[in-house]
Amino acid sequence: MKLTLNIWRQADSASPGKIHNYELDEVSEDMSFLEMLDVLNEELNAKGEEPIAFDSDCREGICGMCGLMINGEAHGPEVTTTCQLHMRSFKDGDSITVEPWRADAFPVVKDLVVDRGALDRIIAQGGYISVNTGAAPDAHATPVPKDKADRAFEAAACIGCGACVAACPNGSASLFLGAKITHLGELPQGQAERDSRVVNMVGQHDHEGFGGCTNIGECTAACPKEIPLDVISRLNWDLHAALRHGK
Amino acid sequence: MLMAVSGVLFIGFVLAHMYGNLKAFGGHDSFNEYAYHLRVIGEPLLPHEGFLWLFRIGLLAAIIVHVGCAVALWRRAGKARTVKYVVTKNKASSVSSRTMRWGGLTILVFIIWHLLNFTIVKVNPNTGDTGSAAGDPYNLLVDTFDVWWMTVIYLVALVALGMHLHHGIWSSAQTLGLTNNDRARRNAKAIGAILAIVVAGGFSLVPIFVLAGVITK
Ligand code: HEM
Ligand code: SF4
Ligand code: FES
Numbered sequence: 001m002k003l004t005l006n007i008w009r010q011a012d013s014a015s016p017g018k019i020h021n022y023e024l025d026e027v028s029e030d031m032s033f034l035e036m037l038d039v040l041n042e043e044l045n046a047k048g049e050e051p052i053a054f055d056s057d058c059r060e061g062i063c064g065m066c067g068l069m070i071n072g073e074a075h076g077p078e079v080t081t082t083c084q085l086h087m088r089s090f091k092d093g094d095s096i097t098v099e100p101w102r103a104d105a106f107p108v109v110k111d112l113v114v115d116r117g118a119l120d121r122i123i124a125q126g127g128y129i130s131v132n133t134g135a136a137p138d139a140h141a142t143p144v145p146k147d148k149a150d151r152a153f154e155a156a157a158c159i160g161c162g163a164c165v166a167a168c169p170n171g172s173a174s175l176f177l178g179a180k181i182t183h184l185g186e187l188p189q190g191q192a193e194r195d196s197r198v199v200n201m202v203g204q205h206d207h208e209g210f211g212g213c214t215n216i217g218e219c220t221a222a223c224p225k226e227i228p229l230d231v232i233s234r235l236n237w238d239l240h241a242a243l244r245h246g247k
Numbered sequence: 248m249l250m251a252v253s254g255v256l257f258i259g260f261v262l263a264h265m266y267g268n269l270k271a272f273g274g275h276d277s278f279n280e281y282a283y284h285l286r287v288i289g290e291p292l293l294p295h296e297g298f299l300w301l302f303r304i305g306l307l308a309a310i311i312v313h314v315g316c317a318v319a320l321w322r323r324a325g326k327a328r329t330v331k332y333v334v335t336k337n338k339a340s341s342v343s344s345r346t347m348r349w350g351g352l353t354i355l356v357f358i359i360w361h362l363l364n365f366t367i368v369k370v371n372p373n374t375g376d377t378g379s380a381a382g383d384p385y386n387l388l389v390d391t392f393d394v395w396w397m398t399v400i401y402l403v404a405l406v407a408l409g410m411h412l413h414h415g416i417w418s419s420a421q422t423l424g425l426t427n428n429d430r431a432r433r434n435a436k437a438i439g440a441i442l443a444i445v446v447a448g449g450f451s452l453v454p455i456f457v458l459a460g461v462i463t464k
Binding site: 019069071073097099102103104105167170210212214215216217218220222229230232234235237238239 | 320323326344427
C-alpha cells in the first residue's frame, strides 16, 4: 500500500521542530509500524537525508520504549504498543501523522524520541521494596491471597511507556503512578514502605511538572497494557491514608 | 481532595435547593412559607437569618476553595503540555469530563446572575421593579419565568450544571478513593448520571411550568 506520512522532525531539544511530509510506496500490511519507519529511513539514507530518530528496544511489546502518537492516538489505533501495531490496521492511501509524546516533563531529544527519565525519577522515590540481597526466600514463605495477587499482577503489567501521560489532556502521569502504588501496595512485601512510597512518588510526580488528574479517562483507553482506571482511586486512597498517618 | 469535598457540599446544596423550589408547585403560600422558614431556623438560639448566613458563608468558602482548586489544576495542565499536538483524538472521555472548566465557569457566571435576580438586588424583569418592590419570593419567581429569555438562560445553566455533575460526582468518588474496582466505578458513574438528570430535570420543572402557564400568581 501507499501512504502519506506527516512526521515531526526536530534536530534537538533546543531547536523548534515541524511536520515533514513523506510519501512511502509498497508498504506491506504484515510490517509492523516500526518496520515501516525502518523502510522509510532506508530510503532517506539512500537519498543522503538524515533518517528519522525514533525509539525502540524489544519490539515485542514489553519494554515500553517505542511510544509514538499516531493520528492523535498514543500507540495508534489498536490496544498494543507501537512495535506490535501492524500496517494492516491502516488502509492504502491513508495519511498518517506521527508525533512524539507531548509533555513538558518528557523533553524531545530528537525527532520522535523523548526523554522519559521523569518516570524513572518517580520510581526512584519509592517504586520498589527494600530487601536484603542473598539467597531468594522460599516462594511460599509469604502467603498472598489470590485476589490480591491477581490485582498486583494486573497493575504490574505497566511497562512505563508513558502513553497515559501522552493521552491525558492534563498531561498527568496518574495512571502510571496508580499502577505502581497498586502493584506494590497489594502485596505483603510492599507494606513496610507503603505510606512513604505514595507521598514521595506523588511529590516527585508533581515536581516533574506532570499535570493533575481530573479523572477524564483517556489514559486507560490509550494504555497498551489495559491498566484500569481504579488504580487511580487506590492511589488517592493510599495518599489520604498516608497523610492521616502524618507522613 | 479539597475540590472533591467542596463539590460534594454543592451536591447537598443543590438537592436541598431543588426541594425548596419544587414547593412552588404547592402555590404561593407554601413557597413563601418555606422562604420565611429558612430565615428563622434556629431562632431564638440563632439571630434572625442566622442559620441562613452560616449556610451562605459555608457555601461561599466552598466556592472559593473549589474555584481555587480549579484554577490550580487548569494552570498545571497548561504548564504540563506547552507544545500542543497537531492531531488529537478523544477515545474514551465524555463531553462532560472535557467541559468541566468552561462548564464550571458558565455555572459561576450564572450563580452571580441568579443571586442578582433573586437575592441581592432582586430584579423583576417583568415589571422592572427592584428590591422589595419586586414582590414577595413567589411572585418574583413567577414574574421572572414568565419572561421567556429568563427561562432560556436558566435552562442553559441547568444543562451546564447537569453535565458538571455527570462527571463531577463520579470524579469526586474516585478522588476520595472510593472506586477501587470495576463495579464501584460503574456504580459511581451511574449515580453521577442519575443525579445529574434528577437535579437538572428537577430544577427545570418550575421555570418550564411557569412559562407554560401552569404555575401562576
Ligand atoms: C462556581 C463555579 C464552578 C467552577 C469554576 C467549577 C469548576 C470545576 C473544575 C475545573 C473541576 C475539576 C474537574 C474534575 O475534577 O473533573 C470541578 C469538579 C467538580 N465540581 Fe465544580 N465548578 C463550579 C461549580 C460547581 C457546582 C455548583 C457544583 C455542584 C453542584 C460542582 C461540583 C463539582 C464536583 C462534585 C466536582 C468533582 C471534584 C473532584 O473531581 O474531585 N461544581 N469543578
Ligand atoms: S499505565 Fe499503561 S500507558 Fe501508562 S506507562 Fe504504564 S503501560 Fe504505559
Ligand atoms: S519496543 Fe519494546 S515495547 Fe515496543
